[in-house]
Amino acid sequence: MFEIFQFDFMQRAFGAGIAIAIIAPTIGIFLVVRRFSLISDTLAHVSLAGVAVAALTGTNAILTAMITTVLAAFGIERLRFSRNIFGESVLAIFLSGSLALSSILFGLSRGRAVGLSSILFGSITTVSPGDVRLIVTLAIIVTVIILALYPKLFAVAFDEEVAQVNGLPVQLLNTVIMILAAMSVALAIRIVGALLIGALMVMPVVAALQWKLSFQKSLWLAIAFSLLAVLSGLFISYYWDLASGGTIVLVALLTFTFSLVMNRR
Amino acid sequence: MPKTSDIIISMRDVSMQYTDTPVLEHLSFRINQGEYVGILGPNGGGKTTLLKLLVGMLHPQQGEVKIFGKPFRDLTASERSTIGFVPQRISEGRIDFPATVAEVVLSGRAPSLGWTRRYRHDDLAAAHSAMEQAGIEQLHDRLLGTLSGGQLQRVMIARAMVNNPTLLLLDEPTVGVDAASQEAFYGFIKELNQDQGMTIIFVSHDIDVVAHEAQTILCVNRTLICHGPSREVLAGDVLEQMYGKKLRSIVHGH
Structure with a gap:
């Protein structure tokens, strides 16, 4: 049963997977409660453009993905506040714009082998030792920032107006959440895939919220669901040879369905 | 004058x-x-x-x-x-915000925490006394979504009062x-x-x-x-x- 851990690549996949399973819903809950769920999806599409740049130039895909998602996060924040554009349309523009850019870049990089489907949907065999170090280190940084800022992030998520009146730097805190979301998206590409990371940030959170708990308990439960999805998803995808991202997200979907059914009124 | x-x-x-x-x-x-x-x-x-x-x-x-x-x-x-501020009628987003009364009242202390400090005993005590004053201490673990309009308004007041x-x-x-x-x-x-x-x-x-x-x-x-x-x-x-x-x-x- 546990010969799975004899393989170095599986150990790496589990290491990276656990790190992502913890940070995705931790940031996701702040996006979900503010009705920004689609930001994670938009950033996921933006990360594709970063991966395409890596394919062209031969650099580390996680790093280039992170640079593009963080830049896009800044762009989205600026457009949402400084111009008179509806939040949703800003997201739509970034989402399709970056998809268009990636399609061209991937076209140019033809010949330099990139497994496009492993980028889109995740592949546990592609996690290099360097990737694991990078993912785990940055995941720890993200977790520490969230822990330190938790009271302030909560206050701003609940009520921006009053937070501002009482002297919280609302715009800065919003930008911090966006940057952390952008970082998590890039970190998750290897395991969950660029197109499915949004689901891991949103689904465990929405599943946990069905249980009508306090904000803090909801966050713990969301992390538990997320860990369950990633760990069982990795096992299943290994034994049945399935795409890891798809398997993980389907398990997350199951936790959501289960939560929904159990909490029917 | x-x-x-x-x-x-x-x-x-x-x-x-x-x-x-x-x-x-x-x-x-x-x-x-x-x-x-x-x-x-x-x-x-x-x-x-x-x-x-x-x-x-x-x-x-x-x-x-x-x-x-x-x-x-x-x-x-x-x-x-x-400065205690209670904004106009709690908006839809806040009514079903997934948090308890105690969490919301405590959040009034967030601005005075400094950059890395988390809530301490004196913050919890301040939140408790604000809830008591507003007459909502028995609601402390209720979710906002389960409260009446009058109760919600008291939660907002209690949050404003948490800094005296x-x-x-x-x-x-x-x-x-x-x-x-x-x-x-x-x-x-x-x-x-x-x-x-x-x-x-x-x-x-x-x-x-x-x-x-x-x-x-x-x-x-x-x-x-x-x-x-x-x-x-x-x-x-x-x-x-x-x-x-x-x-x-x-x-x-x-």
């Missing part, structure tokens, strides 16, 4: 406009420590803009607003935390609150004013409520139409001019 130290808010010749039409023009007034002020005016008369100026969400385009004797941007963090404010500003505090809870609510506000000397400023479009509750009335309809003790204001005919209707029943009823 009150002493300078008693003045908690002063506005001098403040004007604001978003488009070509001015929202507020040449407003000047002072509010003293311990006053209970009702800001009255028709919808669209600039009440909310005025309140946003008072809590520093807007800065005056012309003129000067001072709180505790300083412009808003010069207030220290601890001075800002003693010297000044409490409320925007249309009882919209969407049933009549019985409304009366209990104003009774509670009056206690804060009389027993603790808290300065209360609330905005309402409801003449009835302002006439019954506030000691001082400030009428705003683009310009400052009246400002004075409520009896004097109600005895005159300014309100009739502003609203275009008779108000004798209110004045006589009290």
Whole structure:
């Protein structure tokens, strides 16, 4: 049963997977409660453009993905506040714009082998030792920032107006959440895939919220669901040879369905 | 003429406009420590803009607003935390926000935490005493989504009170609150004013409520139409001019 851990690549996949399973819903809950769920999806599409740049130039895909998602996060924040554009349309523009850019870049990089489907949907065999170090280190940084800022992030998520009146730097805190979301998206590409990371940030959170708990308990439960999805998803995808991202997200979907059914009124 | 130290808010010749039409023009007034002020005016008369100026969400385009004797941007963090603000009718997003009463009340302490500190015992104690004062301690672990309008309003007050404010500003505090809870609510506000000397400023479009509750009335309809003790204001005919209707029943009823 546990010969799975004899393989170095599986150990790496589990290491990276656990790190992502913890940070995705931790940031996701702040996006979900503010009705920004689609930001994670938009950033996921933006990360594709970063991966395409890596394919062209031969650099580390996680790093280039992170640079593009963080830049896009800044762009989205600026457009949402400084111009008179509806939040949703800003997201739509970034989402399709970056998809268009990636399609061209991937076209140019033809010949330099990139497994496009492993980028889109995740592949546990592609996690290099360097990737694991990078993912785990940055995941720890993200977790520490969230822990330190938790009271302030909560206050701003609940009520921006009053937070501002009482002297919280609302715009800065919003930008911090966006940057952390952008970082998590890039970190998750290897395991969950660029197109499915949004689901891991949103689904465990929405599943946990069905249980009508306090904000803090909801966050713990969301992390538990997320860990369950990633760990069982990795096992299943290994034994049945399935795409890891798809398997993980389907398990997350199951936790959501289960939560929904159990909490029917 | 009150002493300078008693003045908690002063506005001098403040004007604001978003488009070509001015929202507020040449407003000047002072509010003293311990006053209970009702800001009255028709919808669209600039009440909310005025309140946003008072809590520093807007800065005056012309003129000067001072709180505790300083412009808003010069207030220290601890001075800002003693301004309790209860925004207009809890918006949809806040009603079903997945958090308990205790979590929301405690969040009022977040601004004074510094950059890395988490909540400590004194924060929890402050939240507990604010909930007790607002009469909602038995609701502490209830989710916001399960509360009535009156209970929600008390949660918002408790959050504002968690830093022991010297000044409490409320925007249309009882919209969407049933009549019985409304009366209990104003009774509670009056206690804060009389027993603790808290300065209360609330905005309402409801003449009835302002006439019954506030000691001082400030009428705003683009310009400052009246400002004075409520009896004097109600005895005159300014309100009739502003609203275009008779108000004798209110004045006589009290």
